[in-house]
Every structure is written in C-alpha cells, then in structure tokens.
Amino acid sequence: MDGGGQVSRGGSQVGQTLGTNNLKLLTDSAFEELKSFSVDGILPDLKDVAPGSLQDVLDTKNSLYYQWLCCLMRVLKPKQIVELGGAMGTSALCMLSQLPEDAKLYSATLEEHGLEFSYIKTNYPQLTKIIGDDSDMSIWPGDLDWSKTDLLFIDAEHTADAVRRELEMYIPLIGEGKLVLMDDIKMEELWPVWLEIDKPKIDLSVLHHSGFERFYHEARA
Numbered sequence: 178m179d180g181g182g183q184v185s186r187g188g189s190q191v192g193q194t195l196g197t198n199n200l201k202l203l204t205d206s207a208f209e210e211l212k213s214f215s216v217d218g219i220l221p222d223l224k225d226v227a228p229g230s231l232q233d234v235l236d237t238k239n240s241l242y243y244q245w246l247c248c249l250m251r252v253l254k255p256k257q258i259v260e261l262g263g264a265m266g267t268s269a270l271c272m273l274s275q276l277p278e279d280a281k282l283y284s285a286t287l288e289e290h291g292l293e294f295s296y297i298k299t300n301y302p303q304l305t306k307i308i309g310d311d312s313d314m315s316i317w318p319g320d321l322d323w324s325k326t327d328l329l330f331i332d333a334e335h336t337a338d339a340v341r342r343e344l345e346m347y348i349p350l351i352g353e354g355k356l357v358l359m360d361d362i363k364m365e366e367l368w369p370v371w372l373e374i375d376k377p378k379i380d381l382s383v384l385h386h387s388g389f390e391r392f393y394h395e396a397r398a
C-alpha cells in the first residue's frame with residue numbers, strides 16, 4: 178500500500194478511488210497483516226485504558242476489530258482520519274499506536290462528565306480531541322482540510338437517524354474514493370441504513386461479534 182490512503186499493488190498505484198476490487202485488496206491486506214500482528218507492541222499505548230476496555234482489545238474472538246484497526250493503519254497508511262464517537266479513546270489509541278507523527282487524527286465525542294478521552298493520557302501530536310456533538314459543524318477546527326481525510330470512522334450514536342445524518346453530512350465533505358468504517362451496523366435499527374448504501378462495501382462481521390454488534394466498512398467509489 179502506498180501512503181496517503183492510496184491502495185497499491187506490487188508497488189504500482191492502483192488508484193486513489195476505492196472501488197470494489199481495491200476495497201477487497203485493502204481488506205485482505207489488513208487480514209494478512211493481522212496474521213503476524215502482536216498485541217504486545219501496542220500495550221504501552223494502552224497503558225491507561227481501563228481493564229474492561231483493554232480486555233476488549235485483547236479479545237480476538239468477540240472484538241477482533243481493535244487489532245484489525247491497527248493492521249488497517251499499517252496497510253492504508255492514512256494521513257488523516259476523522260473519528261465520530263471517540264468515547265474514552267480505545268479505538269483512537271489503537272489507531273494512534275500505528276500512526277507516524279505527521280498523520281492527523283481528529284476524534285469527536287460527546288461530553289461525558291470528564292470521561293471523554295480519559296484513556297489517552299499520553300500526548301500524541303497526531304491527535305486533536307474534540308468534545309462536542311457531531312451534528313454541529315462548528316465543533317471542528319477551522320483549519321481542518323476535509324478533503325485530506327483518508328478514513329472516516331463512524332461509531333457515535335447508534336440510531337438510524339444519527340447515522341444517516343452523519344453519512345449525509347460527512348461523506349460529501351471528505352469526497353469520493355475514501356474509506357468509511359462503520360461499527361455496530363447490524364443492530365436492528367442500523368441494518369437498513371447499511372443496506373441503503375449503494376457504494377462498494379464489505380461486511381466484516383467476523384471482526385466484532387458481541388451480541389448484536391458487527392463491524393463493517395464501506396468505501397465510496
């Protein structure tokens with residue numbers, strides 16, 4: 178994979194647009210990376226994560242997606258990520274563990290009585306923490322260049338209205354050919370939203386099996 182969220186094969190760039198084939202290539206490459214991935218390497222990044230959340234990262238049967246997310250960073254090499262629903266910061270830490278210093282991660286989450294991003298005690302130069310409601314565009318830094326976003330990770334309010342709104346608001350901002358990850362989309366309320374998406378998409382249910390939760394991703398062609 179080339180840097181900047183572009184998919185390449187054998188060193189030659191396939192293109193900036195993530196069509197079905199490139200999406201599959203990217204997904205397969207992350208799974209391949211996972212085969213040799215050792216979680217030990219990210220434990221220093223997770224040192225301030227609460228035991229229950231750390232257990233989720235270690236649990237490769239029910240929530241393999243945390244480790245897969247690390248591997249996705251290695252193959253996608255994103256320069257800019259926007260996360261909707263950062264919560265205490267577990268998924269952000271998994272991504273940050275793999276990001277070079279010049280990459281950017283903008284993570285937004287609702288105010289939660291001081292718990293927001295509370296697992297992130299280390300100073301990561303890549304991270305911009307935003308505490309606010311993602312329905313309000315004024316929460317984002319004025320200098321955020323949306324077009325540079327390689328990955329949009331949607332994991333905020335799990336209602337159909339909220340996810341539809343996020344897709345409508347944010348996909349036009351990041352533009353075509355970008356990777357979008359969506360968590361928990363197999364919840365009864367969210368499944369129709371997933372079915373509505375008419376772009377290349379891959380069901381990654383195997384990565385997140387906790388009750389009704391699944392993990393998917395979708396890419397704009």
Ligand SMILES: C[S@@+](CC[C@H](N)C(=O)[O-])C[C@H]1O[C@@H](n2cnc3c(N)ncnc32)[C@H](O)[C@@H]1O
Nearest residue numbers: 262263264267268285286287310311332333334
């Ligand atoms: C499932 S958790 C995110 C988990 C996190 N991505 C992880 O894996 O570590 C969902 C979070 O989204 C936040 N959230 C819900 N609605 C939101 C909104 N409109 N804007 C920003 N964050 C929101 C909640 O406060 C909650 O912390």
